[in-house]
Amino acid sequence: MQVARETTGGVAPPAAASQTGARRVRTLIGATPGERAVTALGLVTGVCMLVTIWAILVAAPVDVVQGMPFRIFYFHVPVAWVTFLAFFIVFVASVAYLWRRDERWDWMARAAAEVGTIFTTVTLITGSLWGRTIWGTWWTWDPRLTTTLILWFIYVGYLMLRSYTGRTASGARTAAVLGIVGFVDVPIDYLSVTWWRSLHPPTTYVQSGLPASAAGTLMFSLFTFTLLFSLLLVLAYQLQRVQTGAEKLRGQAEG
Amino acid sequence: MSDTNMTRMTTRVNTTEISPPGVGGDGALGTASAFARQVMAIVAKDLRSELRTKQTWSAMALFALLVLVVFNFAFDLRVENTAAVAPGVLWVAFVFASILGLGRTVAAEHDQGPLDRLLLCPVNRTVVYFAKLIGNVLFIGVVEVVAVPIFAIIYNVPVALGGLVPVVVLGTIGVAAVGTLFAAMAANTRARELLLPVLIFPLLVPVVIAAVRATSALIVPVARDAPWVGLLAAFDVIFLSISAVAFEYVVED
Amino acid sequence: MSSIARVERDGVLSPSPSPLRQGGEREHLTAENAEDAERRGVDHPSPSGRGVPARALAVEVVKLTRAFGPKPVLRGVDLALEQGERLALFGANGAGKTTLLRVLATLARPDAGTARVGGLDVAREADAVRRIVGYVGHQPHIYEELTVRENLRFFARMYGVRDAAGRAEALIARMGLAARAGDRARTLSRGLLQRLALARGIVQEPDVLLLDEPETGLDAQAFGLLRDLVEERAVAGRTTIFTTHAAERGLELASVVAVLARGRITYAGPAAGLDAAALRTILDDSAGTGRGR
Numbered sequence: 001m002q003v004a005r006e007t008t009g010g011v012a013p014p015a016a017a018s019q020t021g022a023r024r025v026r027t028l029i030g031a032t033p034g035e036r037a038v039t040a041l042g043l044v045t046g047v048c049m050l051v052t053i054w055a056i057l058v059a060a061p062v063d064v065v066q067g068m069p070f071r072i073f074y075f076h077v078p079v080a081w082v083t084f085l086a087f088f089i090v091f092v093a094s095v096a097y098l099w100r101r102d103e104r105w106d107w108m109a110r111a112a113a114e115v116g117t118i119f120t121t122v123t124l125i126t127g128s129l130w131g132r133t134i135w136g137t138w139w140t141w142d143p144r145l146t147t148t149l150i151l152w153f154i155y156v157g158y159l160m161l162r163s164y165t166g167r168t169a170s171g172a173r174t175a176a177v178l179g180i181v182g183f184v185d186v187p188i189d190y191l192s193v194t195w196w197r198s199l200h201p202p203t204t205y206v207q208s209g210l211p212a213s214a215a216g217t218l219m220f221s222l223f224t225f226t227l228l229f230s231l232l233l234v235l236a237y238q239l240q241r242v243q244t245g246a247e248k249l250r251g252q253a254e255g
Numbered sequence: 256m257s258d259t260n261m262t263r264m265t266t267r268v269n270t271t272e273i274s275p276p277g278v279g280g281d282g283a284l285g286t287a288s289a290f291a292r293q294v295m296a297i298v299a300k301d302l303r304s305e306l307r308t309k310q311t312w313s314a315m316a317l318f319a320l321l322v323l324v325v326f327n328f329a330f331d332l333r334v335e336n337t338a339a340v341a342p343g344v345l346w347v348a349f350v351f352a353s354i355l356g357l358g359r360t361v362a363a364e365h366d367q368g369p370l371d372r373l374l375l376c377p378v379n380r381t382v383v384y385f386a387k388l389i390g391n392v393l394f395i396g397v398v399e400v401v402a403v404p405i406f407a408i409i410y411n412v413p414v415a416l417g418g419l420v421p422v423v424v425l426g427t428i429g430v431a432a433v434g435t436l437f438a439a440m441a442a443n444t445r446a447r448e449l450l451l452p453v454l455i456f457p458l459l460v461p462v463v464i465a466a467v468r469a470t471s472a473l474i475v476p477v478a479r480d481a482p483w484v485g486l487l488a489a490f491d492v493i494f495l496s497i498s499a500v501a502f503e504y505v506v507e508d
Numbered sequence: 509m510s511s512i513a514r515v516e517r518d519g520v521l522s523p524s525p526s527p528l529r530q531g532g533e534r535e536h537l538t539a540e541n542a543e544d545a546e547r548r549g550v551d552h553p554s555p556s557g558r559g560v561p562a563r564a565l566a567v568e569v570v571k572l573t574r575a576f577g578p579k580p581v582l583r584g585v586d587l588a589l590e591q592g593e594r595l596a597l598f599g600a601n602g603a604g605k606t607t608l609l610r611v612l613a614t615l616a617r618p619d620a621g622t623a624r625v626g627g628l629d630v631a632r633e634a635d636a637v638r639r640i641v642g643y644v645g646h647q648p649h650i651y652e653e654l655t656v657r658e659n660l661r662f663f664a665r666m667y668g669v670r671d672a673a674g675r676a677e678a679l680i681a682r683m684g685l686a687a688r689a690g691d692r693a694r695t696l697s698r699g700l701l702q703r704l705a706l707a708r709g710i711v712q713e714p715d716v717l718l719l720d721e722p723e724t725g726l727d728a729q730a731f732g733l734l735r736d737l738v739e740e741r742a743v744a745g746r747t748t749i750f751t752t753h754a755a756e757r758g759l760e761l762a763s764v765v766a767v768l769a770r771g772r773i774t775y776a777g778p779a780a781g782l783d784a785a786a787l788r789t790i791l792d793d794s795a796g797t798g799r800g801r
Binding site for chain 2: 176182191
C-alpha cells in the first residue's frame with residue numbers, strides 16, 4: 001500500500017520520508033499484531049531481567065553462612081523451574097501431537113525441547129557452581145542433581161533423534177513417543193535415585209523460612225525467567241514453522 | 256494338478272463378497288487365544304531363524320563375558336570390594352549385551368522398515384510388540400544363563416540362585432520392554448546403531464539401579480533397604496504398558 | 509466375461525454401467541483431468557458392459573497426497589478400479605508408483621485424501637484392508653533363514669488361513685518351488701526368490717494383489733506363471749495392480765493401463781487397442797507434462 005503510493009505519487013518528499021520512517025519502525029516492532037506481541041514480550045522480558053539482576057546482585061539478602069555465592073540460588077532455582085516447565089510442555093505437546101496429528105504441536109514440542117535443553121544445561125552449571133561453594137564439591141550424586149543430569153541426557157537424545165529423522169511424520173511420531181516416555185521416566189528416576197542414596201548421609205538443603213525480601217527476589221526472578229522462557233519458546237516455535245515451510249517449498253521446487 | 260487346485264479355490268468363493276477364502280473371521284482374531292497364538296507363531300519363527308545362525312546369541316554372550324573379564328582388570332577386586340562392585344559389573348554386562356542384540360534386530364537388512372514383513376500381515380501391532388519383546392527376553396535370557404555361572408566363578412561371588420532368578424528375570428523384562436520400543440524407534444532413523452544406546456541408557460537408569468541393588472542385597476544383605484524387587488516389578492509394569500501402547504505410533508509410516 | 513474398462517473424463521476407470529458413476533465420482537472432475545482427457549481424445553469406447561453387479565470398487569483413490577518429509581511424492585492421485593481388473597501402472601522412477609502401492613498396502617499412511625480397498629479405508633480400517641490385500645514389493649519380504657515351506661506356513665498362519673500347511677504346499681506346487689521347498693530362502697536365486705515372494709503375496713488369496721515391478725528377475729517360464737495367476741484372478745473377479753517399466757510385458761498382463769507422472773495420474777485407459785509404441789508415446793508425453801508443470 002505504502003509502496004504503491006510512494007512510487008505512483010513520488011512528488012511529496014516529506015510524506016515519503018515519514019513513510020520510510022514508519023516502515024523502519026514497522027520492521028523494528030513488527031507489522032502484524034502477532035509480531036508486535038513478540039516485540040512487547042521481548043521488551044517486558046528485557047526490563048524485568050534488568051530489575052531481576054539488580055535485585056539479585058544488590059537488593060537481595062545474602063545467607064549468613066554461605067555469603068555472596070548464595071546469590072547463585074536466585075538464578076539457579078528459577079532456571080531449574082523453567083527446565084521442568086519446558087519438559088512438561090514437551091510431554092503435553094507430544095501427547096497432543098499423537099492425538100491430533102497437527103504438526104503445530106510437533107513444532108511446539110521441538111521448540112520446548114530445544115529451549116529446555118539449554119535451561120537444563122544452565123541448571124547443571126549453576127547448580128555445580130553453587131554446590132562447589134556450599135558442599136565443597138562440583139558434583140554430588142544427590143537425587144535432584146542426578147535426575148537433572150539424566151533428564152539432560154534424555155533431551156539431548158531427543159534432539160539427536162530429531163536431527164537424525166528429519167522433518168518427516170514418522171520422525172515426529174517417534175520423537176513424540178520419546179517425549180512422553182522420557183517425561184514419565186523423570187519421577188521414576190527421582191524415586192529410584194532417592195532410594196539408592198538412602199544408604200548415604202542426606203545432603204543439607206537451603207533451610208526453609210527465607211526472609212521476605214529474599215522470597216520476593218526469588219518470586220520475581222521466577223517470574224522473569226518464565227517470561228524469558230516464553231519469549232524463547234515463541235521464537236523457537238516460529239523458527240520451526242519457518243524452517244518447515246522453507247523445506248516444503250524446497251521440496252516442491254525440487255520434487 | 257496344482258493349477259486345478261488353485262482354480263477350485265478361487266472359483267469356490269463367492270466373488271461378490273470381500274472375504275478371503277479359508278481365512279478365519281474377524282471375531283476369532285480378536286480373542287485372547289488368537290492373540291497368544293499369533294504372538295507365539297512370531298516368537299517361534301524368530302527363534303527358529305536365530306537357532307539356524309546363532310549369530311546374535313553368540314555375539315551377545317561373548318560380549319557379556321568380555322565385559323565381565325575387562326571389568327575385572329578395570330576395578331581393583333579385592334575380596335572386600337567384590338560385593339560392592341560385582342553386581343554392577345554383572346548388570347552392565349547384561350545391559351551392554353542386550354543393546355548389542357537389540358541393535359542387531361533392527362539393523363535392517365533392507366532399506367525399508369525391518370518390520371514391514373510383519374506389518375503387512377493383519378496382526379495387531381501389540382501382537383508384534385509382545386512377540387518381539389518375548390523374543391528379546393529369551394535372547395537376553397540365554398546370554399544370562401551362560402554369563403551368571405562364569406560371573407560367579409571369576410568374581411568368586413556366592414550366588415544364591417533362588418534369589419537371583421526373579422531379579423534377573425524382572426530386570427531383563429524391564430530392559431527388553433524399553434529396548435523393544437526403542438529398537439523400533441531407532442529403526443526409523445538413519446543412524447540406528449548409533450542412536451539406540453544414546454536413547455536407551457538414560458531411560459534404563461531406574462531399572463539398572465533397582466536390579467543392581469536387588470542383586471547386591473543377595474550377596475550382602477542390607478538392613479532397612481528399599482524393596483528393590485518390588486520396585487523392579489513396578490518399573491516393569493510401567494514401562495511395559497507405556498511401550499506396548501506407544502509401539503503402534505512408532506511403527507506406522 | 510471380458511473386462512473392459514471405460515475411461516471417464518475424470519480419469520476414473522470403471523465399466524460403464526456402474527451406479528457409482530452417477531454418485532460421488534463426478535466431483536473429482538478437475539480442470540486438469542479434463543485437459544488430460546481432451547489431449548488423449550476424450551472417451552474410449554466401451555465395447556461391452558460386463559454386467560457386474562453393484563459392489564464396492566476394488567480400489568478407490570481420491571485426491572491422495574503423500575510426502576516424504578518435505579518432498580511431495582503423491583500430489584493428488586485419483587483412481588478407481590472395478591473388481592477383476594488388471595491394472596498396469598506405468599511411470600518414470602520417482603513418479604510415485606511404489607508409494608501408491610505402499611499406501612494401498614497400508615505400509616504408508618495418506619497425508620490427505622482417501623484410499624479405499626474393497627470399500628475399506630486404508631487408514632481407518634487398516635487391519636481389515638490387510639486381510640484382503642497382498643503386496644509384493646521390491647524386497648521379497650520373506651525370512652531368509654527359514655525354508656520356503658516354513659516361510660509360507662508362517663505367513664499363512666499370520667493371515668489366519670485355516671489349513672496353513674496345506675495352503676503352503678499348494679502354493680509351493682503352484683509356483684514351481686517343490687524342488688526347493690526344504691531349502692532356506694537365503695539360498696534361492698533371484699528368480700526363485702521372486703516366485704516365493706509372489707507366493708507370499710497370494711497366501712490368503714487376496715482380493716487385491718499389488719505387485720511392484722513383478723516381472724523383474726523372472727525368466728520366461730516364471731513370467732508365464734505370473735500371467736496365468738493374474739488371468740485366473742481376473743476370471744475369479746479378483747483385482748491385480750502392478751507397476752512396471754516394460755511396455756510389452758505390461759500390456760500383455762493388463763486389462764487397463766494408467767500412467768503416473770510426478771505424483772498424479774496423467775493417463776488412464778484400456779489396454780486393448782494400445783500397442784507398445786503408442787504406450788511409449790503416452791509415457792514420453794506424460795514425462796514431458798510432468799516436467800513442464
